[in-house]
Amino acid sequence: MSAMPAHQPSMWDLADEPVLTPLPGRVVRHPLTAGAWVDHLPGWVEGSDQVLEVLLGDIGWRADRRQMYDREVAVPRLLRWFDEGEELPHPLLGEARSRLGAHYAGELGEPFATAGMCLYRDGRDSVAWHGDRIGRGSSQDTVVAIVSFGSPRSLLLRPVGGGDSRRFALGHGDLVVMGGSCQRTWDHCVPKTSKAVGPRVSVQFRPRGIA
Numbered sequence: 001m002s003a004m005p006a007h008q009p010s011m012w013d014l015a016d017e018p019v020l021t022p023l024p025g026r027v028v029r030h031p032l033t034a035g036a037w038v039d040h041l042p043g044w045v046e047g048s049d050q051v052l053e054v055l056l057g058d059i060g061w062r063a064d065r066r067q068m069y070d071r072e073v074a075v076p077r078l079l080r081w082f083d084e085g086e087e088l089p090h091p092l093l094g095e096a097r098s099r100l101g102a103h104y105a106g107e108l109g110e111p112f113a114t115a116g117m118c119l120y121r122d123g124r125d126s127v128a129w130h131g132d133r134i135g136r137g138s139s140q141d142t143v144v145a146i147v148s149f150g151s152p153r154s155l156l157l158r159p160v161g162g163g164d165s166r167r168f169a170l171g172h173g174d175l176v177v178m179g180g181s182c183q184r185t186w187d188h189c190v191p192k193t194s195k196a197v198g199p200r201v202s203v204q205f206r207p208r209g210i211a
């Protein structure tokens with residue numbers, strides 16, 4: 001982890017306990033096309049420095065490699081997958097998962113189960129255009145809820161067949177939720193940025209069998 005820029009919150013910030021603010025009536029729905037939607041609530045988590053500090057620590061981050069044509073290349077972010085039942089590294093994250101489960105129960109019909117995490121070490125880290133289509137996400141509507149910690153980055157979405165893209169800012173403690181047909185009919189990405197940004201951790205809650 002030595003390649004990562006140091007994040008140094010003040011002692012004052014670290015002493016603050018993080019809190020989840022209410023969701024109902026505050027989260028704003030942005031309808032897309034084809035029955036896809038995005039819910040956005042900047043500042044859902046208040047006092048997130050302690051959570052970020054834990055997430056930037058030794059929680060089992062992995063540097064993956066993948067085959068690209070005839071070369072093997074490094075995946076431009078670190079990954080950590082928490083399976084259903086695995087304890088999450090900060091209690092606020094377990095609480096976030098239950099609160100999201102309660103809020104989306106009517107639309108989702110099942111609880112959020114797994115927590116996939118990505119660590120974008122700096123502006124060179126990114127995730128390319130894709131939909132979360134491993135498993136049922138390729139054929140059925142689902143909901144993927146993302147809580148961001150650390151430096152702000154953008155989440156872009158564009159229709160699979162082409163069309164104008166939408167941009168959502170993902171800052172420290174912000175919530176963005178992709179739902180309806182979004183994983184099938186839209187793609188999303190977190191582009192690289194030339195801005196001098198520090199690390200960002202994305203925590204993605206998904207129901208069982210979606211990735």
Ligand SMILES: O=C(O)CCC(=O)C(=O)O
Binds near residue numbers: 118127132146155202
């Ligand atoms: O960093 C993010 O918030 C998005 C990550 C993502 O799309 C994924 O891991 O499937």
Ligand SMILES: [Fe+2]
Binds near residue numbers: 188
């Ligand atoms: Fe994704």
